[in-house]
Amino acid sequence: MPTGMLQIRAISAHPGGVPGRGVQREEEVCKYIDVTTCIGCKACEVACVEWNDMPFQQTTFDNTYQTMPATQWNYWNLIKFHEHQRDDGTQMWLMRKDQCMHCEDPGCLRACPADGAIVQYTNGIVDFQQENCIGCQYCVSGCPFDIPKFNSATKKVYKCTLCSDRVGQGLEPACIKSCPTGCLKFGTKSDMRALADARAKQLRDHSGFPNAGVYDPPSIGGTHVIYVLHDITKPELYGGLPANPQIPPTFTVWKRFAKPIALVLSLFAAPVAFFHYVSQGPKEPQPPPGLGGPGPSPGIGAKPAPGGADRVSE
Amino acid sequence: MHISRRAFIQTTVIGGAGLSAFGFDVGPAYAQAKTLKIQRTTETRSTCPYCSVSCGVIIHTLGDRAKNAIPQVVHVEGDPDHPINRGTLCPKGASLEQDIVNERRLLKPAVRRPGSDRWEDISWDQAIAEIADRVKKTRDATFVEKDQRGRTVNRCEGIAFTGGCTDTNEFNYLVVKTMRSLGVVYLENQARV
Numbered sequence: 001m002p003t004g005m006l007q008i009r010a011i012s013a014h015p016g017g018v019p020g021r022g023v024q025r026e027e028e029v030c031k032y033i034d035v036t037t038c039i040g041c042k043a044c045e046v047a048c049v050e051w052n053d054m055p056f057q058q059t060t061f062d063n064t065y066q067t068m069p070a071t072q073w074n075y076w077n078l079i080k081f082h083e084h085q086r087d088d089g090t091q092m093w094l095m096r097k098d099q100c101m102h103c104e105d106p107g108c109l110r111a112c113p114a115d116g117a118i119v120q121y122t123n124g125i126v127d128f129q130q131e132n133c134i135g136c137q138y139c140v141s142g143c144p145f146d147i148p149k150f151n152s153a154t155k156k157v158y159k160c161t162l163c164s165d166r167v168g169q170g171l172e173p174a175c176i177k178s179c180p181t182g183c184l185k186f187g188t189k190s191d192m193r194a195l196a197d198a199r200a201k202q203l204r205d206h207s208g209f210p211n212a213g214v215y216d217p218p219s220i221g222g223t224h225v226i227y228v229l230h231d232i233t234k235p236e237l238y239g240g241l242p243a244n245p246q247i248p249p250t251f252t253v254w255k256r257f258a259k260p261i262a263l264v265l266s267l268f269a270a271p272v273a274f275f276h277y278v279s280q281g282p283k284e285p286q287p288p289p290g291l292g293g294p295g296p297s298p299g300i301g302a303k304p305a306p307g308g309a310d311r312v313s314e
Numbered sequence: 315m316h317i318s319r320r321a322f323i324q325t326t327v328i329g330g331a332g333l334s335a336f337g338f339d340v341g342p343a344y345a346q347a348k349t350l351k352i353q354r355t356t357e358t359r360s361t362c363p364y365c366s367v368s369c370g371v372i373i374h375t376l377g378d379r380a381k382n383a384i385p386q387v388v389h390v391e392g393d394p395d396h397p398i399n400r401g402t403l404c405p406k407g408a409s410l411e412q413d414i415v416n417e418r419r420l421l422k423p424a425v426r427r428p429g430s431d432r433w434e435d436i437s438w439d440q441a442i443a444e445i446a447d448r449v450k451k452t453r454d455a456t457f458v459e460k461d462q463r464g465r466t467v468n469r470c471e472g473i474a475f476t477g478g479c480t481d482t483n484e485f486n487y488l489v490v491k492t493m494r495s496l497g498v499v500y501l502e503n504q505a506r507v
Contacts, residue, residue: 046408051389053351056412165348177391180402 012112044175080239104221111142144245366504370396470497477503
């Protein structure tokens with residue numbers, strides 16, 4: 001178990017509590033992304049690829065400045081470009097850094113059936129542990145932001161780690177460090193939230209964006225990546241940011257209700273088996289039909305199963 | 315060695331109970347955070363070679379400069395102590411590792427002869443000799459001692475000098491001294507360091 005900066009808060013599909021949890025006080029960390037001062041230079045994309053030793057690869061061109069249509073298993077950080085026409089006819093060029101949001105209540109972790117394949121640290125980082133991943137891709141469907149991406153070669157799922165290796169050693173994430181305009185910042189969740197609120201107020205009061213606000217969706221308990229948006233009422237404009245992200249209810253039903261109920265029911269299996277043994281006795285080898293004996297006779301007109309007949313004849 | 319069925323079960327049960335009682339946790343470690351890849355690398359301060367902003371960078375190389383370790387660049391990031399960029403970098407600067415660790419990186423001088431369609435490698439000695447030769451020839455051909463109105467100007471209009479952004483103050487001092495002594499007036503560099 002890592003010590004120091006990274007203590008575990010939640011483990012996917014883990015029965016019982018988290019070992020060693022709650023012994024240390026720790027601040028939650030957060031990325032602050034001010035889309036209003038982003039210039040779309042993609043330094044964060046390059047810094048991410050470079051730090052994580054992922055291949056520099058050919059980009060796609062689809063009549064935008066976007067590097068590729070969506071993040072990939074080996075491309076975790078993507079600026080989404082969108083040209084938006086405002087009601088007064090003027091154009092706005094919206095750019096949003098798309099990456100894992102590190103939700104307070106992560107849909108991926110809740111969906112994951114593999115013990116320890118996804119962990120959440122007490123500082124809020126949600127990290128995939130590929131050695132425990134079974135490649136089922138439930139996290140892909142559990143994520144409200146379409147972030148985990150499957151690698152069909154290794155049969156594992158990958159996503160942004162919020163540079164848990166750097167943060168665990170007291171450094172800022174690679175993308176944050178590179179940002180030349182300062183629209184990316186990194187710090188404690190409370191500091192970043194205060195900074196974002198102040199910036200949104202500035203946009204509302206002085207910059208002509210009366211709907212400016214902070215994207216920190218309460219439907220998933222808040223995120224550890226927060227945005228300052230020109231118009232908080234229309235987050236979909238920024239490359240499809242969901243206004244009200246939700247974890248699919250099937251995972252809630254499964255993990256919160258079905259799984260505990262099944263666990264309790266499975267406890268009855270042993271006593272039931274015991275009482276069945278006491279009342280019915282052990283299962284005796286059944287003599288072949290036609291030789292008499294207490295074995296169940298095959299139904300009228302039913303052929304005996306071929307496997308059963310073979311076993312009897314041996 | 316003969317183990318009876320009874321002895322085998324007894325050993326298994328007692329041994330397992332003992333291991334459980336003394337707390338052998340054979341479960342997996344739940345999170346193995348990646349180790350920091352630049353934990354013990356050698357840090358070298360340098361200047362980004364691209365534009366005239368001249369951002370400071372830190373180049374991380376493998377090893378601790380011991381005699382037998384051949385350093386290899388593993389990471390480049392901004393220098394937080396540099397007053398110009400304070401740790402930030404643009405996308406070109408952020409990709410500097412690929413600039414250094416690159417099979418297409420130029421490691422020796424190359425020349426494309428007039429009319430040729432390809433580059434050929436030449437040695438440093440040959441390159442310097444050829445440049446000196448051409449400087450002499452061009453200067454002799456284009457040196458202007460007096461302008462049209464008879465004033466002494468002593469300038470060489472056939473040569474221009476362009477410096478790069480990593481040129482230091484001291485280097486540029488020497489550049490100016492050398493070029494002015496040749497009479498070069500078209501003298502420019504983008505350096506800010």
